Amino acid sequence: MSEFQYPIVKAFVSELQRIFRDPGVTVIFIVATLAYPLIYKAIYWNEQITNVPVAVVDLSDSPQSREFLHRWNAAPDIRLTHTCTSMAEAEQLLRDQKVHGIIYFPRDFARQLADPLGQAHISLYCDMSSFLYMKAIYLSCNQVMLESMRNIQIDRYEQMGVDKNFAWALVQDAPYTETALFTPTGGYGSFLIPAVLVLILHQTLFFGICMLGGTAREENEESYTFASLIGRAGACFTIYYALAAILLGFFPRLFNLPHIGSIGDVLLLIVPYILAIIFFSLCVSVFIRNRESGLVLLISSSLIFLFMAGISWPKEMIPDAWWYIACCIPYTHGAHAFIHINSMGASLAATATEYIALWILTGVYFVLACGLFYIRRKHLNTEN
């Protein structure tokens, strides 16, 4: 037994030494992993976008339109900053990015409202340079519109001689409440940062292992024995289990990001996630010739993995072919499982699909890594 264990321990220790003696790897493994979450937290600190500037073009200049604007201006999302006399003037402001939206009341607005058979129109122009501008302007305006509309409807029914209670039942036979579940602030950071934390772990470990593999190859210190595979994986696992526990367990609690899940479940989830990344990266690292080429070649994979996982763009809207590829990347399952547990409070049992998928990937990439190591070892032997 000791005969078998000894080379593994040796490989484990020498890998740890190589990691900590190599400032490049230490920067990627430790500094980037700990600094990036802080930077992202700082970027998305305010979570919500508020006071988006909007220009007003009110040709009707009526009490009704002013009432509407008054109510809309009370919404925290927007701020009516400019009053214009013509559309051209407002368009100029939009072009100069002084405002991100325009609201326009036509001349006949009040007359149409007063006419029991009329339909009044409001035009709303949204700057599409960021979808969050549109969301802020459009949703808040819609809210005010629905409210005002109901009041107008009630007035009109009353004019018709309909009883007020019945009018309300007509206008809104079944009112509704809307509740956003899980993250109370519903901010952009609360949504994005958990997914980014999982990605940071994935990419730093991926680049770090490729860098270590490339360095070993450059310096002719390659070793593709089974013991070296286990030893290297063990060294990375030891470091990354601690880092992942800090990032996924501690960080959301420290910085008031969503963290309604059980920390025990998160700690269990990390095990197959880190293992799957390690064996996935070891497979890729076999093909890396230089310490730097991995980073240069694979840097844009971060964006592709993020979008392919179906987090910011829903997975239901991703073509099957891309989705199948995404399912081969540990990040996809790790990110969904973490969001389910951490942000939506699911138990590990509830997110079993992703958890099992991570173990399957661990197994598949482990076998693949063994195979690739074997081929590479044979190749090296014949070379020598």
Place this chain on the structure above:
Amino acid sequence: MKIIFLNIWRVLQRELHMMFARPLYIFASVGVMLLSTFFFLTLMKGGTAENMPVAVVDLDQTSISRRLIHEMQATPSVDIQLITNSYPEARLAMQQGKIYGIFVIPEGFYSDLVAFKRPQMDFYVTNAYTVGGNTAYKQMLTMVNLTSGAFQREVLRKKGLTDDIIMHRIQPLAIEGHMVANPWGNYSVYLVSTILPGILGLICLMLTIFAIGFELKMRTSHAWLRAAGGNYTVAMIGKLIPYTVMYLILGVGCHLIMYRFAGFPVYGSTARLMFGMMLFIFAMEALGITFIGLLPTLRDALSIGALYSMLGFSLSGFTYPQMAMLPPVKALSYMEPLRHYYLIYVNEALMGAPVENSIPYMLALTLFMVASLCVAPRLHRALVYWNYPLK
């Protein structure tokens, strides 16, 4: 003068030889760009999110609640994945990421409705997935308002009113939404327009650092300078020409694919947008020179360059607007060339703004080039004396 051109030509030839001797250069530029373009243009089916799966919890279990569900199912762009009489079951499905919204029909819905007691419906959306949750929210809102409108229409018809009059009673006030320059609300157009140039910038930065740093690592920088007749400027120009030509071709290709082939809108000047892209490429190369000049060790400059330029995607403010960032972060965002390219893109492609609006950002991109000149003495010394760790 003639000797300078001759030396540039010599360095350029040497560089072309190196470029084609290592597959990395072509893979990391042309290969990555082709893959990314293909990926981002095919990732988002149609570019607008619709048919997000939702659940209906029917606590009423009457003929009218079933009819309501039936009507909802008939509403286009609503995908009811789960109909259940247990809220916990629906909530679990949401926690498992199977659905993005839950619609609850309360107990006693039917009896309250016929008694005009206005039963209350509830709907829940997840905000752990932003786009999915928002889309589900909009769908359910439409669904409720449509069913509510249907009820009014029925009562008014019985009163003998015509459909035209009914329409104006049901909707006396309407908003006409205009999404400026992206009338379809296409997420793909919005995202890809900045992400693809961003990836190209990333490539420019990383490969510039690599091309210069590799000379240090391999101790070939003396041979490089010798080919340039010992002149740092000649050495730089000769080295960067082949890459710059390649990046410009990639940039033009990327523009052609987006604005010609994929039909993304340009309301302003294509030429100025292209000029902005060119300056952006130069700025990213200059940033690469600055990094390798400040940290004349290949691996350090690459690591820092990678960390810095990945932040550009967030700091450019195209997803999360800059106006919502904290003041120090706002200041930092101007240090990212992608921020300036994005603003030129907004002016030229979306707003059709006059040239004055883009000039400040074009000047800012030029400043990155000036900054790279400041590290020239330091980088020159490093190339000659190897006074930094080479590996």
